[in-house]
Amino acid sequence: MSVVLQHEEFAQEFNYSSEIYMGFYDAYFQILFYDFSDENLIASIPFDFEISILSEEKFDEKQILKRIKDFYLNDEPFKELDQKINQFIIKRKYDRRIGITNVNIQDRAFDEMPINSKKYKDSVKNLIAQTFSKRLSEHHNVAIVPYMEGQAIGKTMKLRFIQTDEIYSIKLPNPDYHIHINLKGFKKVLAKSSASEDLFLYGTFVDLKVFQPDLNKIYFDEGLRGVTKIKIPKGQVEVNDWRKYYYNLEILFHNFSKNIIKQDKKWMKEVTKNKIKKDLKNLNTVLEKVK
Numbered sequence: 001m002s003v004v005l006q007h008e009e010f011a012q013e014f015n016y017s018s019e020i021y022m023g024f025y026d027a028y029f030q031i032l033f034y035d036f037s038d039e040n041l042i043a044s045i046p047f048d049f050e051i052s053i054l055s056e057e058k059f060d061e062k063q064i065l066k067r068i069k070d071f072y073l074n075d076e077p078f079k080e081l082d083q084k085i086n087q088f089i090i091k092r093k094y095d096r097r098i099g100i101t102n103v104n105i106q107d108r109a110f111d112e113m114p115i116n117s118k119k120y121k122d123s124v125k126n127l128i129a130q131t132f133s134k135r136l137s138e139h140h141n142v143a144i145v146p147y148m149e150g151q152a153i154g155k156t157m158k159l160r161f162i163q164t165d166e167i168y169s170i171k172l173p174n175p176d177y178h179i180h181i182n183l184k185g186f187k188k189v190l191a192k193s194s195a196s197e198d199l200f201l202y203g204t205f206v207d208l209k210v211f212q213p214d215l216n217k218i219y220f221d222e223g224l225r226g227v228t229k230i231k232i233p234k235g236q237v238e239v240n241d242w243r244k245y246y247y248n249l250e251i252l253f254h255n256f257s258k259n260i261i262k263q264d265k266k267w268m269k270e271v272t273k274n275k276i277k278k279d280l281k282n283l284n285t286v287l288e289k290v291k
Contacts, residue, residue, distance in 0.1 A: 003078065004030045004159060006146075007127050011114075012059050013240040015233065023053035024243065025068055028130045030146050031081070032159075032170065033090055040171045041157070043090050043143035046134040049077055087141050089291070096290045099145025099175035100129045104182045112186040113242055122149040128181060131246075132253045139257040140287045145175045176214070177286055182207035184223075186245045196234055202241075203227045204248045208256070210283060219286055220279045224271045226252030260284050 007028040014021050031045040051071050053059065071077060103125040110118045117124050129147035137144050148157055156169040184205040192199040203225060210220040228248040232239060255267055260283045268276055 002032045002034075002159065002161070003081070004032055006030055006130060007123060009127075010059075010064055011240055011243050013243070014058075019056070021055045021058055023055065023059050023064065023067075025051040025053070025064065025071075027077075028127065028134075030130075031085065032146075033143075034170050038171075039169060041145075041173060042092065043088070043094070044146045045084070045088060045143055046130055046137055046146070047081075047084060048130070048134055088143060090143070094143070094173075094290070096177070097145050097173055097175040098142065098177040098287070098290045099179065100133060100147040100181060101175065101178040102180040103129050103147065103149065104180075106182070106184050108185040109183045112188075112245055125149040128183060128249070131250055132179070132181060135250070135253040135257040136287075139254075139261065140291075142287055142290050145173055148172070177210060177212055177219075177290065180207075180209040180211075182209075183249075186248075188241060188245075191229070197231050198234065200230050200232060200244075201227050202230055202244045202248045204245060204252055206249075206252070210286065219282045220276075222272055222274060222276055222279065224252060224256065226255070226271065260287065 005027060008026065010023065010025050012021055012023040026048065027050075028048040029046070031047065033042040033044070034040060035042060051067065053064075053067050055063070105121065105124060105128070113124065126147065126149050129149075133144045133147065136142070146157060156171055159168045159170055160166070161168070184207065186205070187203040189201045189203070190198055191201050204227075205223065205225050207223045208220060209218065211218040226248050228244070228251060230244050252271070255264075255271075258264075259267055260280050263277045263280055268280075
């Protein structure tokens with residue numbers, strides 16, 4: 001078993017009402033189970049965590065790295081790892097597997113992302129895939145074939161261990177059930193304003209498709225929208241919109257995964273105009289097959 005850091009990032013913004021800088025360090029991991037003799041992946045479980053940091057001064061690199069180091073050494077970020085792993089029944093061989101095989105980001109979505117996101121498109125795609133996979137895995141206790149942009153599914157994942165500079169290639173299985181994510185874009189709308197604060201609606205728009213290519217069978221294919229209400233104090237000009245859009249995306253993926261188990265009429269009505277209850281129930285049957 002290996003715990004693999006797949007992606008990490010830091011974001012900050014200034015709250016003018018409290019005159020405090022707020023920093024957020026996010027780390028995204030995969031727990032990999034594999035046969036080291038033939039370097040074949042057996043199962044993968046995604047997870048992530050976040051560190052929140054407050055400061056009266058703008059964060060510099062030295063301060064950020066010190067907080068991250070202290071967190072890893074003193075705060076025991078992996079103390080819940082045993083509990084998470086024990087939720088899963090890891091099998092030596094799986095008859096069926098599921099995984100994200102395609103992530104597409106439309107150009108207008110990059111307009112709301114951090115600078116250079118388009119330059120590092122592969123990393124952004126991996127982040128979106130990891131965000132979805134973690135919520136799906138968490139709610140359904142299923143292992144998911146990890147998505148690696150730039151690496152063909154059914155081929156390899158490159159790993160470098162801290163004990164050695166040698167790079168290992170872990171062979172990834174080809175999932176039976178494919179998931180495609182198309183991130184269409186984001187939208188911010190002022191809903192209400194007062195003397196002290198503004199209420200904004202942050203919207204995220206995605207297409208989700210789950211299908212079985214060998215049978216040419218589609219289980220879910222729908223455009224979804226997620227909206228989050230965020231209050232921002234008047235005069236706060238340094239607003240990190242991307243963080244709020246990403247938070248909204250997390251909630252959308254979380255609620256989608258939860259509604260596969262038990263459908264909420266109000267939520268289904270909010271995310272799409274179409275009837276998706278039957279399709280969500282079908283997805284629950286699919287996920288039972290990959291456990």
